[in-house]
Amino acid sequence: MQKTAIVTDSTAYLPKDVRERCNIHMIPLQVTFGLESFEEEQELTVDEFYRKSSVQLPKTSQPPIGEFINLYKRLALDYDEIITIHLSSSISGTYAGAVQAGEMTEHAAVYAFDSEISCAMQGFYVLKAAEMASDGAGATEILQELDQMKKSMRAYFMVEDLKHLQRGGRLSGAQALVGGMLQIKPILHFEKTEIVPFEKVRTRKKAMNRMMSLLEADVQSGDSIKATIIHANREADAQQWKKELEAQFSTVEFDISYFGPVIGVHLGEGSMGLGWVKK
Template sequence: MKTAVVTDSTAYIPKELREKWGIYMIPLSVIFDHETYREEIDISAEEFYKEVKQRELPSTSMPPIGEFVALFEKLMKEYDAVISIHLSSGISGTFQGAVSAGDMVDGIKVYPFDSEISAMVQGFYALEAAELAEQGVHAEEILERLKEMKRSIRAYFMVDDLSHLQRGGRLSNAQALIGSLLQVKPLLHFQDKKIVPFEKVRTRKKAMNRVVELLAADANSGEEYRAVIIHANREAEALEWKSELESLFPNVEFLLSYFGPVIGTHLGEGSMGLGWYKK
């Protein structure tokens, strides 16, 4: 059985890595003043963070269902199945788009997978699936492995300014929480597919230290982990954090990634996250 792996742009897997593993990418878009830009194609993260300073705040949109249908129809010429891995269905309609498109095409079995997360943590699922697909592992077995990964996947992130998440309506229970959260730097995470505060922490440094404690609680078991530091236009700070973490956790492989235009619209510049899973 030949299985294709599809993910969306919010996994922010660099093009070279996608090409190396044969991962297909379907883009979400940012919309500035009625102009639509497909991220990773029409606008890079670097261009976005420049643009956002000069223009009205953008909005975002999921890929049109027709794009999923067109991609799945193209893939059916070469593959028997598709695993389509997407950002959490609690924050975007993208996963549901893949489900609907899968129902519309005949001739290829489509397995949509809700990562219940986003960014490179979602990318971890796509890379794992691609590696197994290349070995000829059956799509259903690949899905079992992804479900197993879900048990150890963790991700925490912090934003500089909560108003982006509030404006985009992606912070759950926002009305009740926002007043008490604006004075602090809440550490955020996903629960039941939605973004919720994990803990209220007063400063960015304290939030980062708390994430390190959470990683230690898992990784101090000595088992092999893979982690990713994700930043919204804060590469120098992220690199510094990466080298600190590498010296603290020799059993963890650390990658560096970024929040691109779509996720950056909802989190705002300066956001930082750390995600990991047991290899």
């Protein structure tokens, strides 16, 4: 009998059928165009989002705390423990909301996990937690495993234009980029929950090659790895890159995921990333 419920937010971008099959509960973040707000993954598809955002500048917001409280309360009727896994605490108040709601929850212990990342990599944690929970593991065991995974979790990404990240105030250490902001395609990554520049690269192709060389270093260390390409409305490019990656890294299992509306607001269309973790 499963005693631990698994909750995440929409920025893990786990498809609905996967969430349903794996018994994963999801709380959506929101995107606002003018006076109209949409819950991503529920009321706004990725296609609609990129279409709309080409004409109007959207904003994002964390889920209202009531959403967490209501969900945890409902889950507490059936589960002893709840693990709630969220996007990095430095880029959104979502994790803080989960912690606060957890403290207000009775009849179940709520454990909030800061993924210190987002998107498909957050999804890796969620899927592992869900698999362990369905095998009957408790929160302590699951959280230990997630902490272990953190050691090998990697994600690098590039944006077409840094203005989105700057406008949303989600880029730390940006002074490292001053001077060549317009000409470069910086590779970014997470360091201690924050998005920081990793390296300055001049072209998209060079950025993609550099991400491949970073993956190569980990593959060569002998670890068995699974990886995901993440794209912001660049499905064909992602498919093409997947072919190249599969040809170069025959032992790695590759998947394709996407930067959905909330993350898309902050990165901009055309962004691409590559993330991986030890299996």
